[in-house]
Amino acid sequence: MGEELLASTALHLTIGILTHNIGQVVDSLVTLGLSVKHCKEKCDALIEKATAVAGAINHIEDQQKRDPQRFSAEVYVVSLEKFLTVVKDCHSLVKRYTKKNFVLRWLLALKFEGDFDSLDARMDKAMKLFDFDMQVEQNCLAYDRQDDLQIVKAQMAEAVAVIKALSKDELNPEESRLLMVDVGDSIYEGFMLAGLLEDSVDVILVASERGKKEAAIMKRLSDCDNILRFYGTFFLEGTKEYLVMERPGKEIRTLYDWTLEGHRDEWRLKCMMAQEIAMGLAYAHVAGVVHKNLRSANVFLTDESHPKLFAFFKGRVKSEPSEKKWTEAEQLKYAAPEMLTRLRPPYNYSCDIFSLGVIIWELIPGELPFSQVSSTTHLLKARVQQKLRLQFPENEANIPFLSQFMQISRDCMEDLPQNRPSINDIVDRLSMLAPEEMVVKPDLSFAV
Numbered sequence: 001m002g003e004e005l006l007a008s009t010a011l012h013l014t015i016g017i018l019t020h021n022i023g024q025v026v027d028s029l030v031t032l033g034l035s036v037k038h039c040k041e042k043c044d045a046l047i048e049k050a051t052a053v054a055g056a057i058n059h060i061e062d063q064q065k066r067d068p069q070r071f072s073a074e075v076y077v078v079s080l081e082k083f084l085t086v087v088k089d090c091h092s093l094v095k096r097y098t099k100k101n102f103v104l105r106w107l108l109a110l111k112f113e114g115d116f117d118s119l120d121a122r123m124d125k126a127m128k129l130f131d132f133d134m135q136v137e138q139n140c141l142a143y144d145r146q147d148d149l150q151i152v153k154a155q156m157a158e159a160v161a162v163i164k165a166l167s168k169d170e171l172n173p174e175e176s177r178l179l180m181v182d183v184g185d186s187i188y189e190g191f192m193l194a195g196l197l198e199d200s201v202d203v204i205l206v207a208s209e210r211g212k213k214e215a216a217i218m219k220r221l222s223d224c225d226n227i228l229r230f231y232g233t234f235f236l237e238g239t240k241e242y243l244v245m246e247r248p249g250k251e252i253r254t255l256y257d258w259t260l261e262g263h264r265d266e267w268r269l270k271c272m273m274a275q276e277i278a279m280g281l282a283y284a285h286v287a288g289v290v291h292k293n294l295r296s297a298n299v300f301l302t303d304e305s306h307p308k309l310f311a312f313f314k315g316r317v318k319s320e321p322s323e324k325k326w327t328e329a330e331q332l333k334y335a336a337p338e339m340l341t342r343l344r345p346p347y348n349y350s351c352d353i354f355s356l357g358v359i360i361w362e363l364i365p366g367e368l369p370f371s372q373v374s375s376t377t378h379l380l381k382a383r384v385q386q387k388l389r390l391q392f393p394e395n396e397a398n399i400p401f402l403s404q405f406m407q408i409s410r411d412c413m414e415d416l417p418q419n420r421p422s423i424n425d426i427v428d429r430l431s432m433l434a435p436e437e438m439v440v441k442p443d444l445s446f447a448v
Contacts, residue, residue: 011073011074011077011442012073014077014442015073015076015077015080018077018080018081018084019057019058019080021084022054022057022080022083022084022087023054023058025084025087025088025091026050026051026054026087028091029047029050029051029087029090029091029094030047030051032091032094032095032098033047033094035098036094036097036098037097037098037099038097038099039097039116040097042097042116043093043094043097043116045116045120046090046093046094046116046119046120046123047090047094049120049123050087050090050123053083053087053123053126053127053130054087056130057080057083057130073442074441074442076130077442078129078439078440078441078442079126079129079130081436081439082126082129082436082437082439083126083129083130083436085268085435085436085439086119086122086123086126086434086436088268089119089122089268089272089435090119090123092272093115093116093119096225099225115431118431118432122434122436125434126436177232177233177234177235178197178231178232178233178234178244179198180197180198181195181196181197181198181203181205181234181244182195182196183195183205183234183236184196187204187252188204188252191206191207192204192205192206192207192252193205193236193242194247195234195244195247197231197244201231201246202246202247203231203244203245203246203247204244204245204246204247204252205234205236205242205243205244205245206242206243206244206245207240207242208242208243208313213313214243214312214313214315215230215232215233215243217289217312217315218230218243218245218312220287220288220289221283221284221287221289221312223283224279224280224283224284225276225280225306226276226277226279226280226283226306226307226308226309227280227283227284227308227309227310228245228246228248228300228308228309228310229245229246230243230244230245231244231245231246232244245310246308248300248301248302248308249300249301249302249303250303251303252300253300253301254296254297254298254299254300254301255273255277255296255297255299255300255301255307255359255362256295256296256297256299256368257301258301258305259296259362259363259366259367259368260368262366263366264365264366265438267401267435267438268435268436269305270363270364270435271405271430271433271435272305272306273305273306273307273363274359274360274363274405274408274430275427275430275431276306276307277299277307277309277356277359278356278423278426278427278430279427280307280308280309281294281309281352281356281423282423282424282427284309284312284315284352285349285352285423289312289315290315290347290348290349290351290352291309291312291314291315291352291355292314292315292347292351292352293311293312293313293314293315293331294309294334294352294355294356294359295331295333295334295355295358295359296359296362296368298310298311299359331355332376332379332380332383333358333368333369333370333379334354334355334358334359334369335351335354335355336350336351336354336355336417337354337383337384337415338351338417339351340380340383340384341384348417349423350417350418350420351417352423353412353420353421353422353423353426354412354413354414354417354420356412356423356426357408357409357410357411357412357413357420358390358409358412358413360405360408360409360412361390361392361409361413364392364402364405364406364409365392365393369390370382370383370388370390373388389413390413392406392409392410399437399438399440400434400437401433401434401435401436401437401438402437402438404429404432404433405433408421408426408429408430412426
């Protein structure tokens with residue numbers, strides 16, 4: 001009897017915490033909506049629906065007390081967790097549209113409302129979990145799509161012009177050189193220093209193998225939220241010139257570090273990371289840049305766990321010839337099959353896509369790729385001669401989210417480059433995933 005009472009108390013405490021968390025996220029979403037700069041009608045419609053659902057949830061507890069048979073506490077906790085996942089994704093999407101620079105989304109596709117349609121469908125599904133009747137206006141269909149499409153086309157043309165101008169721009173070292181940087185101690189693997197710009201911006205100073213070339217590449221990519229921002233170069237007396245870049249967070253950590261920490265069930269976060277890494281790569285490809293060194297150790301994380309692509313020192317613009325020499329042993333785990341042979345072709349976008357597929361694989365089980373192979377020589381032999389491939393464990397639950405997430409990774413890791421999806425397709429497919437489907441039982445960790 002005592003155990004049943006304890007379990008019941010834990011459930012009701014969890015319900016209270018979840019309801020409170022939902023309220024906080026929705027309140028923040030409403031505030032965020034005031035600063036939306038793009039697709040305001042869509043954002044407002046999504047915010048209105050989230051607010052309406054959250055308001056109705058506040059009245060359910062009274063019904064639960066009157067009719068406990070109809071409203072099972074265990075089922076209700078699962079429903080709340082699923083809705084919290086959806087509303088957090090709403091918050092992330094709306095926040096993305098508050099940015100002044102939104103070149104990437106314009107360049108990816110004219111049908112920009114796809115993200116909203118996906119979340120709108122997920123919101124409708126979440127509403128049905130609570131077994132209550134609601135009438136929510138569909139404002140997303142109330143405005144003239146034709147006029148809006150013309151506006152987006154004009155914006156896209158402007159954005160394309162900006163990118164084309166960037167892709168032709170060559171770096172002038174004198175223009176990019178910074179004069180006032182306070183330099184601190186080494187903070188990451190010996191090649192990175194802490195720093196402070198003259199306007200009190202936290203930065204890192206990075207020793208680059210190919211300073212001028214990497215600076216030219218980073219200058220093209222600095223407008224993307226999912227690529228580490230480049231400020232300029234700084235000559236440290238007595239040593240050499242450093243690239244000055246934004247500090248991703250108070251703690252310098254990478255996706256590789258995060259994987260080692262063992263985040264196995266944080267599916268919303270994993271989905272967000274995959275999508276934002278893909279968006280960063282999409283921006284690079286639009287700007288004509290191939291990364292050539294894409295792996296989890298080259299993805300920094302902010303304090304809020306948003307990814308920032310880094311280490312473009314091996315990268316190149318597409319118009320340049322590609323080196324065929326293989327130099328990076330660790331990159332072997334992420335390399336496309338065609339790059340493992342002696343007659344390897346020039347590195348291109350599809351090779352980056354394969355590496356992205358390995359990173360997505362890494363996110364799903366929360367493990368490092370090919371960790372069972374002890375040496376670089378053995379791994380190269382296993383991948384080339386034995387056709388060793390990354391595999392997922394059998395999905396006994398057959399959950400749509402997980403099977404779709406896995407399939408995106410598999411498609412990226414196709415052996416033949418021509419069979420791999422485009423980066424646009426990957427971003428679109430990731431945006432359609434519903435991580436709330438992974439919530440299948442009450443999480444009482446809220447009550448601990």
